Amino acid sequence: MLFNSPEFLLFLPLVFAGYWLLGAHLRLQNLFVVAASYVFYGWWDWRFLALIVFTSAWSWIFGLLESNAEPRSAASKARLALSCVINLGILGAFKYYDFFVGQAAELLRACGFEPHVAFLQVALPVGVSFYTFQALSYTIDVYRRQIAPTRDPIAFFAFISFFPQLVAGPIERATNLLPQFLRPRAFDYGEAVLGCRQMLWGFFKKCVVADNCAVAANFLLNDASLHNGLGTWLGVLLFTFQIYGDFSGYSDIAIGCSRLFGIRLMRNFACPYFARDIAEFWRRWHISLTTWFRDYLYIPLGGSRCGAWKRVRNTFVIFLVSGLWHGANWTFVAWGAFHAALFLPLLLGGRNRRHLDVVAEDRALPSLRELGEMLRTFFFALLGWTLFRAQSIGEAGRWFRDMVDVRTFGSLHHLPRETTIAAVAVVALLLVEWFNRREAYGCARLPRLTSMRWGVYFVLLWLVVFYTPGSQTFIYFQF
Numbered sequence: 001m002l003f004n005s006p007e008f009l010l011f012l013p014l015v016f017a018g019y020w021l022l023g024a025h026l027r028l029q030n031l032f033v034v035a036a037s038y039v040f041y042g043w044w045d046w047r048f049l050a051l052i053v054f055t056s057a058w059s060w061i062f063g064l065l066e067s068n069a070e071p072r073s074a075a076s077k078a079r080l081a082l083s084c085v086i087n088l089g090i091l092g093a094f095k096y097y098d099f100f101v102g103q104a105a106e107l108l109r110a111c112g113f114e115p116h117v118a119f120l121q122v123a124l125p126v127g128v129s130f131y132t133f134q135a136l137s138y139t140i141d142v143y144r145r146q147i148a149p150t151r152d153p154i155a156f157f158a159f160i161s162f163f164p165q166l167v168a169g170p171i172e173r174a175t176n177l178l179p180q181f182l183r184p185r186a187f188d189y190g191e192a193v194l195g196c197r198q199m200l201w202g203f204f205k206k207c208v209v210a211d212n213c214a215v216a217a218n219f220l221l222n223d224a225s226l227h228n229g230l231g232t233w234l235g236v237l238l239f240t241f242q243i244y245g246d247f248s249g250y251s252d253i254a255i256g257c258s259r260l261f262g263i264r265l266m267r268n269f270a271c272p273y274f275a276r277d278i279a280e281f282w283r284r285w286h287i288s289l290t291t292w293f294r295d296y297l298y299i300p301l302g303g304s305r306c307g308a309w310k311r312v313r314n315t316f317v318i319f320l321v322s323g324l325w326h327g328a329n330w331t332f333v334a335w336g337a338f339h340a341a342l343f344l345p346l347l348l349g350g351r352n353r354r355h356l357d358v359v360a361e362d363r364a365l366p367s368l369r370e371l372g373e374m375l376r377t378f379f380f381a382l383l384g385w386t387l388f389r390a391q392s393i394g395e396a397g398r399w400f401r402d403m404v405d406v407r408t409f410g411s412l413h414h415l416p417r418e419t420t421i422a423a424v425a426v427v428a429l430l431l432v433e434w435f436n437r438r439e440a441y442g443c444a445r446l447p448r449l450t451s452m453r454w455g456v457y458f459v460l461l462w463l464v465v466f467y468t469p470g471s472q473t474f475i476y477f478q479f
Contacts, residue, residue, distance in 0.1 A: 001043035002473060003253045004207055011040065015163075016260055026184050030158045033181075033261075037163035041127070048125040051090060056160040058086055059135040063142050063149030063156075071145055083139045091132045094124055099328030127167030129325060131160055133292055138174035140296055147175050155181040164257040168250050168476040170268040170288035177265070185262035194444075195259030197457075201443045202252030204460050207468040209429050210245030212422040213238040215469050219416050221389065221399075229409035232402045238419075239389045240382045241426045244273065246475045247286070252441050271437045273381070273430075274359050276373035278342040279352040281381060289325070293318050304347060315347060316340045326388070331396055335387040342380055358438050418469050425467075 001007050015036045022028045042049050062083045069076045098119045105117045138159075141147045150156050159178045165171075220235030251268035258265045268288050275281035282290050294303075301314045316337070323336025346352040359374065360366040366374065386403075390396035402408045433442045443460075446453045 001040050003250065003257075004203065004468070004472075007043065011036075012257065012260075019261055020187050024184055027152075027154055029185070030152075030154045030181055033158040033163075034154060034161055037158070037161040037166060040163040041161065041166055044126050045123070048128075051125055051128065052131055052161055053157075055087060055090065055131060055135050056157045059083065059139055059160070060150075060153055060156045062139050064151065066142050067149045067151075072143075076143060080139060080143045084136065087132050087136050087139075091128055093120065094122060094128060096324075096328045130169050130171055131166060133171050133289075134174075135160055137171070137292065137296065138178070141174050147178070150178060150182065152182065162258070162263070164254040164261075164263075165265055168247070168254070168474055169286075170251060170254065170266050171292055172265060172288070177263070180263050188262065191259045191262065195256040197443065197446075198256030198259070198441050199253050200256075200457060200460050200464075201441055202249045202254075202256060203464045204249075204425075205245040205252065205429065205442070206249030206474070207464045209422070209425045210242045210249055210475075211469050211472050212418040212425060212467065213242035213245065214472055215416055215418040216422050217242055217389075219419075220412075228412075229402045229405060231410075231412055232399050234412070236382060236386045236389065236399070236403075238422060240378075240385045241422070241429070243385060243388070243475055244269075245429065250474050250476065255441075267440055271433050273378055274374055274434065274437055275377050276355045276359060276370060277346060277351070277377055278339060278380060279346045280355040281377055282339070282343070283356075289322070293322055297321065304352075308348060311347060312344060315344055319343065329391075330393050331387050331390050334393060334396070335384055338384050338387060361438075421467055421469075425463075 001011060015032075018036075019029060019032055022032060038049055038052075041052065062079060065079055066076060069079075098121065101117055101119060105115045108115045138147070138156075142149045155178065158181045159172075159174065162172075162177070217235045217238035220231045220238070248269040255265045255267070266288055268286060270284040270287065272281050272284035275284055298314055298318045301317060302310050303314065304311050306314070319336040319340035320333055321336070323332040323334070323339075326332045326335075343352065346354075359370055386399055387396050390399060429442070436442050436445050439445050443456065446456055
């Protein structure tokens with residue numbers, strides 16, 4: 001079920017009413033969350049419910065087995081290894097098996113062999129990467145004794161399947177989300193209002209910014225006859241804002257929706273296009289995934305508290321794995337390697353944590369130096385998104401060639417009307433987020449005057465209703 005679908009507009013009020021009508025009955029509330037979440041998830045394909053049920057059940061059982069185990073004993077380590085193999089095995093089978101088998105077959109053919117290859121050819125379950133990592137965080141944290149295993153299966157299943165963030169995050173930690181399902185929740189009108197406001201801003205980013213950018217970017221990048229330098233630059237620029245509006249919009253909707261149910265999710269984006277270097281960009285982009293890899297992969301490998309060679313190795317491991325997490329394609333691996341190459345000079349030079357504050361903290365406008373740093377970082381991010389958007393390394397190469405070959409530059413004709421809408425929406429997005437860059441989301445700070453505040457709500461809603469170019473799926477559903 002899509003957030004930007006008529007079904008969800010009916011689903012959400014019904015679930016909201018049913019949830020709070022259960023009052024103080026915590027277990028019934030949690031059971032209702034599980035049932036509603038399975039309806040939400042099963043709306044795409046009910047058969048994939050078996051996977052999320054299995055992942056939830058096995059991870060919960062692991063916690064029970066760990067509850068009486070000796071910390072970090074051989075048996076405990078074996079169970080953790082088995083849990084990782086099971087969860088990652090499911091993810092690998094659906095997401096990577098066909099890719100790696102196909103690549104191995106191509107390599108064998110290049111060596112003169114003719115292998116007989118059996119592909120699975122199954123659809124990728126929506127959100128499998130997200131809830132798998134969420135389950136893994138629980139098993140690892142239980143193993144590390146950072147959280148006590150829960151004996152309440154209903155609360156645990158609600159933690160894994162909570163529908164607002166089930167299919168595209170944020171990837172929540174058990175230490176934050178699970179305890180919220182173990183304690184009573186009371187309706188808070190103020191929280192609900194703020195949740196609705198954040199959802200509305202998320203819908204603006206998704207429906208008005210991202211979807212209009214998507215139409216124009218697809219027009220420019222998918223039609224080979226339009227491939228020229230100017231068209232490619234414009235198409236990639238539009239995709240740069242498409243993916244931000246799409247994914248951060250989903251996160252805002254998910255976080256705001258959760259607040260309606262008395263649940264607080266972690267922040268997933270913090271104005272990444274205002275970052276002053278790539279290290280800051282990654283502290284502000286997809287924060288839940290970046291911190292997941294930091295805590296469960298980078299630091300266990302030694303992090304940055306080791307020799308130069310290991311720091312280089314650890315950086316490339318985390319970025320290459322992050323790229324591969326996004327999909328079974330060499331373009332994602334190249335995208336990860338590109339960002340690793342940008343990040344390494346900062347890390348090795350001890351400059352990767354220079355910018356921990358908000359840009360222009362006490363000023364309305366950035367300095368010329370800050371502006372230059374932001375533009376440079378944005379430019380490198382845009383080059384990375386070129387790799388990310390391409391369907392193959394060859395296509396990415398052709399786009400880069402067009403972007404640097406001035407002979408291919410030419411005028412653009414008959415651009416879709418969505419191009420103009422996207423341009424205006426992007427400017428509005430940047431202005432609103434700049435003046436709210438210290439806040440948790442774009443329009444968190446609004447005029448105190450009630451009539452003006454409602455005027456902002458009306459304008460945003462009007463834009464969403466009348467300037468959405470048809471319902472489009474979220475980019476990160478494919479990951």
